[in-house]
Amino acid sequence: MAAWAVGCVTAAWVAGGMSVPQAHAASVTYQILTNELKAKQDGAEHEVYRFDPAVYVVNQGDDVTLQIRGFKGHDHPVLLEDYNLRTVVHRNQVTTLHFQASLPGFHRLVCTEHLDAQHEGPMEAYLVVIPSKS
Numbered sequence: 691m692a693a694w695a696v697g698c699v700t701a702a703w704v705a706g707g708m709s710v711p712q713a714h715a716a717s718v719t720y721q722i723l724t725n726e727l728k729a730k731q732d733g734a735e736h737e738v739y740r741f742d743p744a745v746y747v748v749n750q751g752d753d754v755t756l757q758i759r760g761f762k763g764h765d766h767p768v769l770l771e772d773y774n775l776r777t778v779v780h781r782n783q784v785t786t787l788h789f790q791a792s793l794p795g796f797h798r799l800v801c802t803e804h805l806d807a808q809h810e811g812p813m814e815a816y817l818v819v820i821p822s823k824s
């Protein structure tokens with residue numbers, strides 16, 4: 691039930707974002723935390739790092755700022771694939787990725803140190819750039 695409710699909220703939010711007029715580029719800022727989840731499995735403690743939130747929807751041409759606060763973990767080297775933007779997020783610091791959303795489509799933001807389950811990940815997020823109508 692909880693997962694269903696979250697899915698509905700996300701879907702409604704994404705649908706709402708797609709109805710935003712696209713005549714003018716906007717400045718969009720997302721505030722993001724590096725988060726950590728822990729669970730016991732088979733008697734052992736496991737950790738996974740995450741971006742929170744992890745979905746960023748913008749319109750093509752928007753001026754986008756991702757402010758990533760290092761909250762859990764030490765250093766997180768991050769890469770916004772396709773845009774080829776890299777930086778390192780440090781604990782207790784806010785690191786900014788600033789760019790124009792020129793490439794439409796679906797793009798991953800990954801931490802290159804926590805890429806998969808073997809490396810306390812996957813620590814990845816998703817930038818969705820809605821194509822302009824022109």
Ligand SMILES: [Cu+2]
Nearest residue numbers: 766801804813
């Ligand atoms: Cu990381």
